[in-house]
Amino acid sequence: MQNFKKNGLLNILLIGLLGLTAMFSLTGCEKVANSAKNIQSDWVGLNRTVELYSCMTGKLVKVYRGDVRLNPEDVHGTSLLIDGKKVHTNLCFVIAEVGTKEEPIVTK
The missing domain is CATH 1.20.5 (Single alpha-helices involved in coiled-coils or other helix-helix interfaces)
Known part of the structure; x- marks a missing residue:
């Protein structure tokens, strides 16, 4: 045995x-x-910058920086968990991980 x-x-x-x-x-x-x-983002969050824009005018409304996670349970609008606090929005947004290198747009 x-x-x-x-x-x-x-x-x-x-x-x-x-x-x-x-x-x-x-x-x-x-x-x-x-x-x-994706697993790191869902479980821990990532150090990100979230820029909220007016969808009608394109004007920058607010910027958040911190530990950001997306809340996939929302049906209407989007909610984000920023440093453990919920932010719900129906504005247009851009989320970028801090330290991500941005390249300029080249137009011809």
Whole structure:
């Protein structure tokens, strides 16, 4: 019986090790990196800047900075969790992760 328990534990450890190896071998894959970013955004939040604009005039109305998560449960409008506080809006918005490099738009 003891030998069976040892083999079962070794099999579980081996399967876990194989799973970790597979996960680490896929870390360079863009799809896996995007999934990890989405999980981080959903569970922890990301350091972001949210700019709210008037949809009619395009005028900047308000800027929020902090730990931002999107609330996917909303049907009408959008609600954001900014530093743990809920902000509900039906304005147009731009969300950018802090540190994201912005490139100028080139027109011809």
